[in-house]
Amino acid sequence: MTPAADAPRSPAPLPPAAEKTLADLSETAVLGRIFPRLPTASAQLLGPGDDAAVISAPDGRFVVTTDMMIQGPDFRLAWSTPHDLGWKAAATNLSDVAAMGARPTALVVAIAAPPSTPVSVLEGIADGLRDCCEALAPGCGVVGGDLSASDALTLAVTAFGDLEGRAPVLRSGARPGDTVALSGRLGAAGIGLELLFHRGVDALGVPDRDRANALKLTHPTEVAAQLTPVPPIASGPLAALAGATAMLDVSDGLAIDAGRIARASGVCIDFDSGCLGERLEVALGGGEDHGLLATFPPDVVLPPGFRRLGTVAAASASTVGTITVDGAAHDQGGWDPYRGWDGAAG
C-alpha cells in the first residue's frame, strides 16, 4: 500500500442540485412559480383563481382563435428552448387575432407535460409567453390556464381580441382591382425549417441541439423566423382602419393562403414577380411566415408596414380561387398536418 493510496482523495464534485420536476411539486406550487411570470391583461376583469376568468369586451363582441402545439409534430426540444415555445405559441395565436383586424387582449394557455419535466421548462414557457405579449401586443396578457400530465409536451393557446367597434376583416371581401399587399417577411421561416431538418439533425436524422445551435449562429434570421416568429401584430388593426377588404395570416405559404382569399372572395389573385424577390418559389411556398396578407381598394394608401405584391383579378368559373404570377397559372401545392407530419421527436 503506497502512502498515496492512503491519502485523502479530493472529494468528488457534488452533483448539481437536482432540479425540481413537476412531480416533485404540487399543482398549486407549480402554478405559484408560473403565474408571477405571466403578464396581466389590461382587459382582465377577473384573473386566475376562480373556475373561469372574466374579460372585458368593450364593443360587445370578442374575437377568438385556438391552436395546439405538440412536441414531435410541431416542435423539437432539441431545436426550441422553452422560451422559444412560449414565444411561438403566443405569436401564432396573436397573428390570427390580428388577421381579423383586431387588437389582441388576452390568452388562456393549457399546458400538458410529463411529470419528469423540470419546473424550469414551464417557467421558460411562461417567460416566452410574457416576452412575446409585451413585445408584440402590449396590454395583452394571460388570464387563465390548465395544467395536465402527458407523455408529450403540449401547449394549447386560445387568444382573444377586441375589434374596437370595427367590422372584422374576412377572407371573403377581396374585389377585382384591389391591391394585394403584405406586412411581414416571406420565405425565411421555410428556409429555417429546411435548414433545421437537413443540418440540425445528427447522422441518423435525429434533431440535435448542438447542430441547431450552430445554425442559429450561421443563419440567425432564417432559424429565428422559424422558431421565434415576429408577426406584425400591429399591422392588423392598421389594415382594418385603412379599409382592408380581406386579410389572413400567412401560415401555410403565400400561394396557398392567397388561394384561400381568392376562393372565399370568388376572385383570382395575380402576383407581380418583381415584388416577390429573387427566389420566387421560396416566397410563394415557404410555410409559417406569419405575415399578414391583405387586399385594399385600389385608391387606398397602404398603411405602414404593407408593401404591394399584386392585384386582385376577376375570375371565371374555371379560374375562381386560383393565383397567377405575372398572369401565368401557379400550382398552389399544399400542406396537411396528417400527411406532412415528420414525427421526429428530439
Add this chain to the structure above:
Amino acid sequence: MTPAADAPRSPAPLPPAAEKTLADLSETAVLGRIFPRLPTASAQLLGPGDDAAVISAPDGRFVVTTDMMIQGPDFRLAWSTPHDLGWKAAATNLSDVAAMGARPTALVVAIAAPPSTPVSVLEGIADGLRDCCEALAPGCGVVGGDLSASDALTLAVTAFGDLEGRAPVLRSGARPGDTVALSGRLGAAGIGLELLFHRGVDALGVPDRDRANALKLTHPTEVAAQLTPVPPIASGPLAALAGATAMLDVSDGLAIDAGRIARASGVCIDFDSGCLGERLEVALGGGEDHGLLATFPPDVVLPPGFRRLGTVAAASASTVGTITVDGAAHDQGGWDPYRGWDGAAG
C-alpha cells in the same frame, strides 16, 4: 380429386370496407365531415372559415375557461367511446362557466390525434360535443377549432359564457352564517372510477373494453357519472340570480373544493353529516362530481336543484380554510395531476 374440391367454394366474406383514417383525407376533408355535426352557437357572429371567430358579448364582458383531456392520464379509449369523450370535454368546461353564474355561449375545440385515427372517432367526438351542448346548454355551440397530429388523442376545449349583466360569483364571497348548498350528486363519479380501475381492467391491469362494458350494465349510474357527467349547468345562473355569495364546480371532491371556498373567503365550512348520505367519505372525497357548490345568505330560499349541506362559520387564524363535519375537523386530502397520474393508456 373429389368433385367437392373442384366445386366453387363460397366466397370468403369481404373484409369490411377499410375505414378512412385522418391520414387518408386532407385536413379540409376531415373538417368537412366534422363541422356539419357541430352545433352553431346563437352568440356566433362569425364562425369557422376565417383566422378567428367573432362571438357576441352583450354586456361587454365574457367568461372564459380552458381544460385539456389527454389519452392515458385523463381517459382510456377502452372505457370511453368517442361520443363519451366529446360529451365529457364539453360538460366539464360548461360546468366551469356555470360556476361563475354565467350562461355558456360557445366553445372552441382543438383536437390532436394520430394520423391512423379513423375519421369516425372525430365524428363521434363531434357528436358528443353537440349532444352535450344541446342537452345541457341549449344555444351554446362550437365556433372554431384546430386539428393537429399527435401520438396521444388530445382534446383542448375553451368555453365562453355570458354573465347577462350580473357580477360573477367568485370563490371568495362566502360569509359566516351563509348556507352551504349543492346542486348535483356526490360520490357516484368517484365510485365509477374506482370500479373502472379495479374491475374494468384485465388480469394485467390494462383497461379492457369488455369488462368496462359489463360495468356499464351492472353499475350504470356510477360509470356514467364518471364517463359522461351531467353537471347542472342551469343551476349556475339560477344560483347567481338567487344571490349566491360564492360558488365553484366540485371537480376534486367536496372536501377539497369546499376548502377552496373557505380559504378564498377566509372562513370555515361546516357540513352536517346528516346531509351527506350514509357514505361520508365517498361524499366528501369522490372526485369529478361536477356539481355546483354554492353559499347563500341565510335568508335566501335555495333555488331549484340546490339542497343544503351545511353552514359557513367564522374562522380563527388557525382554522381559516378548513372544513368540519358536525363541528369536528376533517382532513381534506388532495389530488394532484402530476402525482395522481396512473399512466395506463388502453
